[in-house]
Amino acid sequence: xxxxxxxxxxxxxxxxxxxxxxxxxxxxxxxxxxxxxxxxxxxxxxxxxxxxxxxxxxxxxxxxxxxxxxxxxxxxxxxxxxxxxxxxxxxxxxxxxxxxxxxxxxxxxxxxxxxxxxxxxxxxxxxxxxxxxxxxxxxxxxxxxxxxxxxxxxxxxxxxxxxxxxxxxxxxxxxxxxxxxxxxxxxxxxxxxxxxxxxxxxxxxxxxxxxxxxxxxxxxxxxxxxxxxxxxxxxxxxxxxxxxxxxxxxxxxxxxxxxxxxxxxxxxxxxxxxxxxxxxxxxxxxxxxxxxxxxxxxxx
Numbered sequence: 096x097x098x099x100x101x102x103x104x105x106x107x108x109x110x111x112x113x114x115x116x117x118x119x120x121x122x123x124x125x126x127x128x129x130x131x132x133x134x135x136x137x138x139x140x141x142x143x144x145x146x147x148x149x150x151x152x153x154x155x156x157x158x159x160x161x162x163x164x165x166x167x168x169x170x171x172x173x174x175x176x177x178x179x180x181x182x183x184x185x186x187x188x189x190x191x192x193x194x195x196x197x198x199x200x201x202x203x204x205x206x207x208x209x210x211x212x213x214x215x216x217x218x219x220x221x222x223x224x225x226x227x228x229x230x231x232x233x234x235x236x237x238x239x240x241x242x243x244x245x246x247x248x249x250x251x252x253x254x255x256x257x258x259x260x261x262x263x264x265x266x267x268x269x270x271x272x273x274x275x276x277x278x279x280x281x282x283x284x285x286x287x288x289x290x291x292x293x294x295x296x297x298x299x300x301x302x303x304x305x306x307x308x309x310x311x312x313x314x315x316x317x318x319x320x321x322x323x324x325x326x327x328x329x330x331x332x333x334x335x336x337x338x339x340x341x342x343x344x345x346x347x348x349x350x351x352x353x354x355x356x357x358x359x360x361x362x363x364x365x366x367x368x369x370x371x372x373x374x375x376x377x378x379x380x381x382x383x384x385x386x387x388x389x390x391x392x393x394x395x
Contacts, residue, residue: 138180139182142178145175146178148172152170155170155230158205159234162236168235170230173229189221207303210228225261233253235250243334248331249274268300270300271298273297275297276325276345280350280354282382297355299317299321299373299375313368324350326345356376360393364395375389
């Protein structure tokens with residue numbers, strides 16, 4: 096038999112589940128009368144290299160040399176600064192205040208110059224001599240089938256890290272992870288026909304040379320370094336003639352993970368706006384449960 100409910104008023108329902116009446120409030124409500132523990136000054140033993148906030152999601156604007164040329168996406172921010180042994184802590188709200196300022200000023204664009212301005216202003220807002228921002232975001236780019244030319248969108252994971260130090264200026268680096276197809280050279284060599292292939296993930300981290308001003312889009316350059324050295328590219332739309340071309344291209348260009356990191360490194364070495372780099376290739380093996388990996392680092 097269905098039970099008929101006789102609901103008490105909402106306030107009584109809250110009390111039923113543990114709510115209590117507000118207690119006597121004796122502490123000040125005006126900001127200038129509240130104690131500020133984070134701004135306490137004394138000997139707190141150690142200098143802290145980085146303190147701040149991470150995994151902050153915010154809408155941003157991305158400019159791209161590939162279509163779509165302007166994109167709005169969601170980025171994840173990590174923002175920090177150092178504090179001396181004489182300071183108890185940092186003011187966490189100032190990090191998000193800085194983000195909101197840029198959002199309200201026509202949108203936060205992920206360009207090096209704008210991130211330079213943001214990072215320097217963040218240090219000033221925090222009353223510190225340094226600040227660092229590390230931001231990661233999905234970047235979309237149009238890819239057409241090699242025969243049909245039917246288009247769709249692929250995406251890569253992009254990121255930028257900017258550090259500002261008073262008296263020293265800025266350092267800047269970037270990171271891109273994208274997917275490719277790799278075909279096993281060993282499988283091709285020993286088999287009477289066919290060869291196994293897999294989806295590979297190429298991660299490239301680069302330090303920008305001094306004076307780089309984004310005349311060439313670093314995202315497109317890093318993507319090209321990965322994709323043009325793979326067995327084949329990843330495509331969102333493939334008709335049968337496209338699939339035939341992609342399959343045959345992969346068979347004609349077998350690659351180990353060791354081959355991939357060396358070939359990508361050669362392309363990064365030739366980029367004049369890159370001063371140092373790290374390359375990693377991770378293949379999700381199609382005939383093993385494990386992944387195959389290789390990585391290398393190089394400073395010019």
